[in-house]
Amino acid sequence: MLSIKNLHASIDGKEILRGINLEIKAGEIHAIMGPNGSGKSTLSAVLAGRAEYEVTEGEVIFNGKNLLELSPEDRAREGVFLAFQYPVEIPGVSNINFLKTALNEIRAYKGLGPIEAKDFLALVKEKQKLVELDGKLANRSVNEGFSGGEKKRNEIFQMAMLEPQLAILDETDSGLDIDALRIVAGGVNKLKSKDNATVVITHYQRLLDYIVPDVVHVLYKGKIVKSGPKELALELEEKGYDFIKDEIGA
Amino acid sequence: METLAKISTTENILKLIEGSAVPSWMGIAQQRSALDAFSLVGIPNRKSEEYKYVNIELLLKGNFSLSGFDKITNQQLETAAFLKDAILIVVENGVYNKTHSSSSLPKGLEIVDISEASSNTIFQEHFAKYAAINSDPFIALNTALALGGVFVHVAKNAVIETPIHIIHLSSISENTILNYRNLIVLEENAQLTLIESYEKIDSSAKLFGNALTEIVVAASAIVDHYKIQDEGDSGNLISTTQVIQKKQSNFSTHVFTLSGLMVRNNLTIVLDDQHIETQLNGLYITNGNQVVDNHTLVDHRKPNCNSTELYKGIIEDKSSATFNGKIYVRKDAQKTNAFQSNKNILLSDDGTINTKPQLEIYADDVKCSHGTSTGKLDEDKIFYLRARGISEASAKKLLMHAFASEVVDTVKVEALKEYIEANISKRFE
Numbered sequence: 001m002l003s004i005k006n007l008h009a010s011i012d013g014k015e016i017l018r019g020i021n022l023e024i025k026a027g028e029i030h031a032i033m034g035p036n037g038s039g040k041s042t043l044s045a046v047l048a049g050r051a052e053y054e055v056t057e058g059e060v061i062f063n064g065k066n067l068l069e070l071s072p073e074d075r076a077r078e079g080v081f082l083a084f085q086y087p088v089e090i091p092g093v094s095n096i097n098f099l100k101t102a103l104n105e106i107r108a109y110k111g112l113g114p115i116e117a118k119d120f121l122a123l124v125k126e127k128q129k130l131v132e133l134d135g136k137l138a139n140r141s142v143n144e145g146f147s148g149g150e151k152k153r154n155e156i157f158q159m160a161m162l163e164p165q166l167a168i169l170d171e172t173d174s175g176l177d178i179d180a181l182r183i184v185a186g187g188v189n190k191l192k193s194k195d196n197a198t199v200v201i202t203h204y205q206r207l208l209d210y211i212v213p214d215v216v217h218v219l220y221k222g223k224i225v226k227s228g229p230k231e232l233a234l235e236l237e238e239k240g241y242d243f244i245k246d247e248i249g250a
Numbered sequence: 251m252e253t254l255a256k257i258s259t260t261e262n263i264l265k266l267i268e269g270s271a272v273p274s275w276m277g278i279a280q281q282r283s284a285l286d287a288f289s290l291v292g293i294p295n296r297k298s299e300e301y302k303y304v305n306i307e308l309l310l311k312g313n314f315s316l317s318g319f320d321k322i323t324n325q326q327l328e329t330a331a332f333l334k335d336a337i338l339i340v341v342e343n344g345v346y347n348k349t350h351s352s353s354s355l356p357k358g359l360e361i362v363d364i365s366e367a368s369s370n371t372i373f374q375e376h377f378a379k380y381a382a383i384n385s386d387p388f389i390a391l392n393t394a395l396a397l398g399g400v401f402v403h404v405a406k407n408a409v410i411e412t413p414i415h416i417i418h419l420s421s422i423s424e425n426t427i428l429n430y431r432n433l434i435v436l437e438e439n440a441q442l443t444l445i446e447s448y449e450k451i452d453s454s455a456k457l458f459g460n461a462l463t464e465i466v467v468a469a470s471a472i473v474d475h476y477k478i479q480d481e482g483d484s485g486n487l488i489s490t491t492q493v494i495q496k497k498q499s500n501f502s503t504h505v506f507t508l509s510g511l512m513v514r515n516n517l518t519i520v521l522d523d524q525h526i527e528t529q530l531n532g533l534y535i536t537n538g539n540q541v542v543d544n545h546t547l548v549d550h551r552k553p554n555c556n557s558t559e560l561y562k563g564i565i566e567d568k569s570s571a572t573f574n575g576k577i578y579v580r581k582d583a584q585k586t587n588a589f590q591s592n593k594n595i596l597l598s599d600d601g602t603i604n605t606k607p608q609l610e611i612y613a614d615d616v617k618c619s620h621g622t623s624t625g626k627l628d629e630d631k632i633f634y635l636r637a638r639g640i641s642e643a644s645a646k647k648l649l650m651h652a653f654a655s656e657v658v659d660t661v662k663v664e665a666l667k668e669y670i671e672a673n674i675s676k677r678f679e
């Protein structure tokens with residue numbers, strides 16, 4: 001589904017990603033772990049199409065298409081979804097209007113007509129339940145005045161509404177208490193199918209107790225320095241990132 | 251060169267006036283002193299502090315007429331009457347058109363052709379008493395030349411439920427200077443929603459409109475006032491609103507500048523007693539070579555009054571917008587709360603925004619604040635929306651609507667709000 005080869009990216013002339021290689025197949029869950037500043041959010045931003053980052057080398061193929069050539073909206077329409085580490089607040093744009101616009105533009109891209117008002121409302125209700133999002137939040141302005149946890153839940157709500165093929169969750173667990181974590185993870189698991197894939201970016205292995213990955217990658221200074229089964233996350237938790245540094249001789 | 255140009259524009263206009271038939275309903279003496287006041291100052295040039303961001307001399311270059319009007323068709327009038335549920339007042343080429351205006355009026359409401367109101371004692375008490383001819387050359391010019399307009403009177407305790415819609419519709423076949431004015435008087439405890447719209451039938455002839463509305467809000471009266479300015483690419487408009495508020499009254503105004511080559515708003519509100527509430531809201535959306543200039547003055551003269559002001563603008567292309575917000579808090583006006591905010595979004599590199607809050611506070615026990623901001627559309631927000639599959643164009647549209655909604659949401663007349671929203675949507679296409 002997704003194939004990243006030798007991806008280099010920089011911002012303001014400073015190289016952040018220094019040769020990433022990653023293969024993700026439908027039905028898989030990948031975890032990416034790594035210390036602060038290792039480039040996790042940069043990788044997700046580059047995949048989502050943030051223009052500030054310059055890709056200097058490498059390629060990203062998504063379902064046979066060159067992802068890097070697509071606009072951010074076309075990537076989303078093709079099925080890439082990024083749950084932001086820091087979702088922005090957009091006062092004056094209602095969550096509902098925002099989602100309806102998004103859904104309809106994605107549908108138009110696929111040659112479908114706009115969704116019926118009543119089908120849309122039914123969908124909102126169903127997905128709200130999935131992430132236990134308060135109905136009042138759905139009617140408010142996008143993320144405005146939401147708590148940290150509510151913002152993260154709203155990201156998963158949007159993901160549930162848009163049903164992407166590839167979801168990248170950038171530290172969706174940070175700032176969540178254990179109940180919220182369980183709800184968010186529950187939502188992700190319920191949306192999981194053999195046709196879609198999930199990349200879980202996290203700092204702590206805690207989330208991986210709830211969302212069990214097929215593979216764990218360690219990102220360090222812009223490179224994936226180690227990949228392994230889910231037990232690798234536990235090892236990281238136990239020994240800290242220093243053991244990776246020792247292992248790779250950094 | 252500057253002085254020469256000044257003399258020539260003003261002299262041109264004086265010559266034009268001399269050679270034209272000027273209506274005399276305001277009384278020759280009053281008109282003469284107004285004309286004298288105008289000649290003394292003349293058309294402001296760019297050195298004039300109050301008009302330095304609008305080049306009015308340039309706009310008045312060339313030949314103008316005082317009577318280059320075309321007949322307006324019924325169809326055109328119907329289109330301009332965009333509110334279905336309203337008491338209609340048609341001011342056609344500066345003159346009240348009674349035939350096309352609503353004839354059955356609710357109890358307590360009186361509408362009179364301003365040029366036939368001079369024998370009315372209430373009219374006499376208030377007419378030209380607030381807009382001072384020596385305070386501004388366009389007030390003087392208007393007081394010398396106004397063709398017509400309406401005098402609206404709301405009796406004591408009368409609550410007029412249906413909004414009044416004054417349609418100022420103009421159609422011209424040659425470049426024309428048009429002066430017209432209204433006087434609105436609310437007696438004690440009366441209530442009124444007043445919508446003034448300004449439109450011009452599309453043509454290449456340039457309109458230079460000089461419109462003046464005086465509004466008297468007696469004790470405990472409530473006025474909800476709207477201006478919808480939409481005269482298109484060949485319309486230039488000086489729009490003066492002069493308001494006087496008495497004890498415990500409430501006046502709110504909402505000024506929407508949707509089009510026009512040049513629009514200058516002079517809005518002055520005098521809070522002339524205690525416990526008065528005042529809200530000023532404005533939204534201007536400019537593009538092309540448009541120049542929009544909002545000058546507001548809130549004059550707190552007595553204690554215990556509150557004023558809140560919010561003006562927002564979206565500036566595109568080479569257009570330019572000015573906001574100058576004066577707040578006076580006089581020595582007597584203790585316990586005043588006065589807040590002002592002006593926020594702008596600049597969509598192009600060639601656009602200009604001049605914003606100048608001007609607070610003059612002579613009382614010591616007051617709460618006053620002002621803030622201005624000018625920025626671009628937030629890239630982080632645009633990206634967030636695009637990352638959900640929304641095109642860049644729709645993302646920007648959503649954000650512009652969101653920005654404007656803070657002002658649009660202050661509109662209390664639902665049908666008017668829908669009209670404005672639809673108009674804004676069209677602008678963002």
Ligand SMILES: Nc1ncnc2c1ncn2[C@@H]1O[C@H](COP(=O)(O)OP(=O)(O)O)[C@@H](O)[C@H]1O
Pocket residue numbers: 011012014016034035036037038039040041042043052
């Ligand atoms: N907009 C930016 N401008 C300059 N440097 C940046 C920017 N964004 C990220 N960086 C730098 O890139 C590196 C990686 O950041 P990031 O991808 O956010 O790491 P992580 O998500 O793994 O904590 C850090 O050194 C950070 O300071």
Ligand SMILES: [Mg+2]
Pocket residue numbers: 040041042085171
């Ligand atoms: Mg990060």
